[in-house]
Structure formats: C-alpha cells, structure tokens
Amino acid sequence: MKIIKAKDYKDMSRKAANIISAQVILYPNSVLGLATGSSPIGTYEQLVEWFNKGDVDFSGVRTVNLDEYRGLDGSNEQSYRHFMDEHLFDLVNIDKSKTFVPNGLAEDPEAECKRYDALIESLGGIDLQLLGIGHNGHIGFNEPSEAFDKTTHLVDLKPETIEANTRFFGNAEDVPKQAYTMGIKSIMQAKKIVLIVSSEDKAEILKKALYGPVTPEVPGSILQLHPDLTVVTCTT
Numbered sequence: 001m002k003i004i005k006a007k008d009y010k011d012m013s014r015k016a017a018n019i020i021s022a023q024v025i026l027y028p029n030s031v032l033g034l035a036t037g038s039s040p041i042g043t044y045e046q047l048v049e050w051f052n053k054g055d056v057d058f059s060g061v062r063t064v065n066l067d068e069y070r071g072l073d074g075s076n077e078q079s080y081r082h083f084m085d086e087h088l089f090d091l092v093n094i095d096k097s098k099t100f101v102p103n104g105l106a107e108d109p110e111a112e113c114k115r116y117d118a119l120i121e122s123l124g125g126i127d128l129q130l131l132g133i134g135h136n137g138h139i140g141f142n143e144p145s146e147a148f149d150k151t152t153h154l155v156d157l158k159p160e161t162i163e164a165n166t167r168f169f170g171n172a173e174d175v176p177k178q179a180y181t182m183g184i185k186s187i188m189q190a191k192k193i194v195l196i197v198s199s200e201d202k203a204e205i206l207k208k209a210l211y212g213p214v215t216p217e218v219p220g221s222i223l224q225l226h227p228d229l230t231v232v233t234c235t236t
C-alpha cells in the first residue's frame with residue numbers, strides 16, 4: 001500500500017487526477033472504474049482542465065461506475081449516471097456509449113446484477129478503480145455486513161448512509177433506500193486502486209480500514225489485501 005499525503009482537497013484531487021491521467025496516457029483504451037460522491041468531484045474537475053488543455057485524450061477510454069440508486073432514471077439529477085455526465089462525461093471527448101452505470105430502473109434486479117458482472121468481464125476487468133469511502137467504511141455501496149459480497153448486488157442502504165446522502169436530496173425520505181453496487185470481487189480484481197479520502201471526519205474510519213482487522217464489518221478493510229493500492233488523503 002502506498003499512502004500519498006496531500007495538503008488539502010485541491011492537492012488530493014490533483015494527485016489523484018495525475019494517477020488517472022498517467023493511466024490514460026500510457027494505456028488509451030483503459031477501463032476506468034469510477035466513483036461518485038463529493039470526494040471525486042475535484043479529481044474530475046482537474047481531469048477536465050487537463051483535457052481542455054489537450055493533455056489527456058479520453059476517446060479510447062471505457063468506464064464502469066461502482067453503483068447506482070435503485071428507482072432513479074439516468075436523467076434524474078440525483079442519479080449517479082447524471083452525476084457522471086455532469087462532472088465528467090459531457091465535458092470530455094469520451095464515447096458515452098462506452099460508459100456504464102448500473103440501470104437503476106431495471107425491472108429484474110437479479111438479471112441486472114448478472115448483466116453488470118458480465119459486462120465488467122466482457123471489458124476485460126478494470127484497469128484502475130477510483131474509490132471513496134463512506135463513514136461506516138463502505139466502498140461503492142458495499143455496506144458493513146457479515147460477509148463480503150463478491151458480485152454486483154442490490155443493497156438495502158444503512159440508515160447512516162441514507163443520512164449522509166440526504167445532503168444531496170434535501171430530505172431523508174427522498175433518498176432511495178436501495179442501490180445497486182459492484183461487488184468486492186470486481187473492485188479487488190481491478191489492477192490498480194486509488195482511494196481518495198478528504199474529510200477530517202473520515203480519519204478514524206480510514207485508520208480502521210487501513211490498519212484494523214480485515215472484516216466485512218468495515219468493507220474498506222479488504223483493500224489491505226490489494227497488491228496495488230494507492231491512498232491519497234489530506235486527513236491527518
């Protein structure tokens with residue numbers, strides 16, 4: 001595990017964007033695993049800036065996102081598809097037909113999960129996975145549980161996750177109670193993982209995830225077992 005200390009959010013974002021752009025420059029057809037939330041917004045901003053300067057070309061890149069709320073259409077402003085369009089896909093020269101997010105409106109959840117796993121496999125797996133972490137240690141929407149969920153699955157969101165995401169929706173009732181998330185297996189099979197953590201109130205859970213016991217009660221703790229994990233953080 002490599003830990004890169006950043007001065008602040010902007011510095012963290014620039015350092016993470018550096019790793020991603022190096023990946024894309026070296027391997028233009030990379031499969032990027034992408035994340036949503038407030039942590040990666042600055043990273044995407046930085047990538048867009050470098051794209052506008054002509055430094056990074058996304059035309060060959062394919063992407064798979066970690067998760068999506070169940071019940072939200074991609075055009076819904078709170079959907080993760082919309083988030084990705086707004087913060088990255090609509091601002092760079094990526095082929096949007098090669099950007100994938102679970103379908104929040106899928107009628108058959110089981111079939112949707114199978115489809116998403118097969119899709120990741122058909123892309124040849126993930127070259128670089130960008131991750132944030134939730135206050136309870138979740139990665140993607142892999143919530144604390146009794147076992148690590150290996151494959152894409154439908155999750156009942158924990159009350160603390162609903163609470164944390166209420167800031168995007170206005171009130172807790174509007175936050176979907178379920179979400180699709182990529183499983184631990186797809187995340188762990190990514191060739192490279194970049195975990196970004198900025199907010200000070202996550203310092204404790206980050207410590208637990210990186211140095212505590214590897215347990216599904218802290219889903220992010222599995223990352224200790226990954227052979228190529230880089231943590232970029234400005235927490236103390």
Ligand SMILES: N[C@@H]1[C@@H](O)[C@H](O)[C@@H](COP(=O)(O)O)O[C@@H]1O
Nearest residue numbers: 036037038039132133134140141
């Ligand atoms: N599903 C997402 C995660 O992928 C993200 O890492 C986490 C942290 O979000 P933030 O970066 O906004 O703190 O929240 C959400 O629940």
